[in-house]
Amino acid sequence: MNVPESMTPWLRGQTDEAVLEQVSQELTVGDVASLVGVSVRTLHHWDAVGLVQPRGRTPGGYRAYSAVDVGRIHRVLVYQELGFALTKIAALLDDPAVDETEQLQQQRRLLEERRRCGAVWRSGTRQQSKPACTTSPVLSPGKPWR
Numbered sequence: 126m127n128v129p130e131s132m133t134p135w136l137r138g139q140t141d142e143a144v145l146e147q148v149s150q151e152l153t154v155g156d157v158a159s160l161v162g163v164s165v166r167t168l169h170h171w172d173a174v175g176l177v178q179p180r181g182r183t184p185g186g187y188r189a190y191s192a193v194d195v196g197r198i199h200r201v202l203v204y205q206e207l208g209f210a211l212t213k214i215a216a217l218l219d220d221p222a223v224d225e226t227e228q229l230q231q232q233r234r235l236l237e238e239r240r241r242c243g244a245v246w247r248s249g250t251r252q253q254s255k256p257a258c259t260t261s262p263v264l265s266p267g268k269p270w271r
Contacts, residue, residue: 151181151189161198168198176215177201207232 158165171177172188177197181189190198197218204214209232217223 151183151191152195153183154179154188154190157190157195157198161195161202163198163202171198171201171211174211174215176211176218208236 152160154165154168158168168177168188172179177194179188179190179194181191183189200218201211201214204217205211207229209217217225217228
């Protein structure tokens with residue numbers, strides 16, 4: 126399986142123990158960015174919008190990430206790779222009433238539909254299949270062909 130570099134260390138083959146050993150102490154934003162494969166700017170943005178806020182600060186006022194924070198980042202990246210918007214990810218992670226399994230199954234159905242529509246587009250049978258395939262593989266879900 127080819128896993129993009131943007132994916133988390135867990136998906137790049139590092140064991141949970143190896144990653145947890147690296148985050149057994151609080152890490153700076155730069156350390157976490159390197160560990161999970163995102164930019165410092167991304168982590169700053171996620172902090173600003175409340176998606177992933179570090180549990181602490183250093184005496185100098187810098188962000189200090191814990192293993193729990195890194196775990197949340199991992200979940201954000203997995204959902205992001207599956208095509209969820211950041212607002213949807215925040216709702217999934219923060220609302221205890223949300224059924225994550227159902228959300229993932231719904232996203233799987235959407236991705237399968239997009240894949241099917243992509244095959245329709247590539248085969249050139251778009252006009253014949255238009256009623257059955259109303260979304261473009263490159264557009265957001267539910268947006269019709271133009």
